[in-house]
Amino acid sequence: MKSQSDSTYFKTRAEDASPDREMTVEDIARVRRKMDFYLMPLLILTFLLQCIDKVMLNSVSQIGILEDLHLYTFKYSTSASEPTQNLQRYSNATLIFYWGWLVGLIPTAWMAQKLPIGKYLASTAVIWGAITLLGAAVKNYSGLLAQRFFLGMVECAVGPGFSIMITMFWTRAEQPLRYSLWYTSIGLANLLGSLMLFGIGHIYGKLHLWRYQYLILGAITVVWGIILVILLPQNPATASFLKPEGRVLAVERMRVEQTGIENKQFKSYQIRELVRDPTTWILFATVFCLHFTNGALTGFGSIIINSFEFSHFDSVLLTGAVWGGVLFNCITAGILGAMFKNARLWIVMACEIPVILRACLVLRLDWSTQRGDVIFGFIMCGWMAGGYMMILALVGASVAGHTKKMFMFGILWCAYGLSNGISPLTIKKGKVGQHYPTCFYAIIGNASVTICGALVLRLYLVRENRRRDREFGVVTTMAARELGFKDQTDMVNENFGYSL
Secondary structure: OOOOOHHHHHHHHHHHHOOOOOOOHHHHHHHHHHHHHHHHHHHHHHHHHHHHHHHHHHHHOOOOHHHHOOOOEEEOOOOOOOOEEEOHHHHHHHHHHHHHHHHHHHHHHHHHHHOOHHHHHHHHHHHHHHHHHHHHHOOOHHHHHHHHHHHHHHHOOHHHHHHHHHHHHOOOOOHHHHHHHHHHHHHHHHHHHHHHHHHHOOOOOOOOHHHHHHHHHHHHHHHHHHHHHHHOOOOHHHOOOOOHHHHHHHHHOOHHHOOOOOOOOOOHHHHHHHHHOHHHHHHHHHHHHHOHHHHHHHHHHHHHHHOOOOOHHHHHHHHHHHHHHHHHHHHHHHHHHHHOOOOHHHHHHHHHHHHHHHHHHHHHOOOOOOHHHHHHHHHHHHHHHHHHHHHHHHHHHHOOOHHHHHHHHHHHHHHHHHHHHHHHHHOOHHHHHHOOHHHHHHHHHHHHHHHHHHHHHHHHHHHHHHHHHHHHOOOOHHHHHHOOOOOOOOOOOOOOOOOO
């Protein structure tokens, strides 16, 4: 796309293709349906494959990779009759993915703005699929570390990239449900992925079982990435699945949103504003604390469940049940976010309350005699996912300026990676008899901080909206339409109102 303002580019497209008539409710509904049925499946399936490739190490930990690559050592103590198993190497292999993720985020945010975003994201799927395939050839611990690092560095493009694509195609009112539908793929990935890995784990061939996981799932991702290069659109104005009139309608219905669609010009002043904006750092801290639970679930879920005295294969299946709960939570949060205006931050808080209660349950129950209750508590620890979807929907609706929004999403996914990169360190294998207290106390503490962060942010945004209404008056539709594609930031645009 040429380097020009949103308003100039999209006005040109409209003059070329649009009939001179007003949009009707039926027109808008028709375009929205086409986007839902064409684009959402692409986003969901891509993120599903990304999640399966990312958490595969958790599943294959039960079928031989720990022993083959020597991902554990033994710790000897004079006070213990038998040596204890030390999983520090496995923990390192889990968390290094997220350090690769952090390294790749800033270049990813820049390239996603400068390059055709659809082609760029599709090409990353091909690359990470190839890296996943290479996992089957790993011979030792250091090789696994390298494979996991580069996998994280490439996969990090998908989260911020798809986050920004949702803001380009769907209005602020529509975004909560679409973010949640997209993010259900993380629940589907771990639910269906556990079943797939369970089935693949019963292949009997010349290779060790875990190597087949990398070969089969890596090949699937490469093939899907090639298909995605053809199918994934760049923006509403050039979406091939829409007719010319439909493209104009897709663009025009976003004008009143004042959040822009796409702008290839990097604007440094928007980065400076992003750094000065208190919302940035409240959200960073909130997302970091919210995702502390995720590191334990994705990295050590099957190992923790195995500690409940389930078999290795049953642990893989029950890990899928955990993510079935996440799937339910994401859908519920999305529906509530669509039904109730300005309820996003309330939903974030509501999602964290069960996490705190159920983490306490896991800590206090007897794992050997109350396994059903413990599993139920562990499943509900994953309910933080619905809260994260509402935060992404909040950013999509309340951050304007394409450069600012792109890097805001990058910062949030940076907090995601940083939290997931640290939280596995709280899993102490030697503390299994005490129910991993460092892990679950950290989950309880961070979930509590998440609730406080969401409440503080809501109070701040409510105050800002009231101040703007008092100083500049209530936003009119005409004013919003005039500023729709000016690529002004939310702090510069006096007519901009924050969603809550």
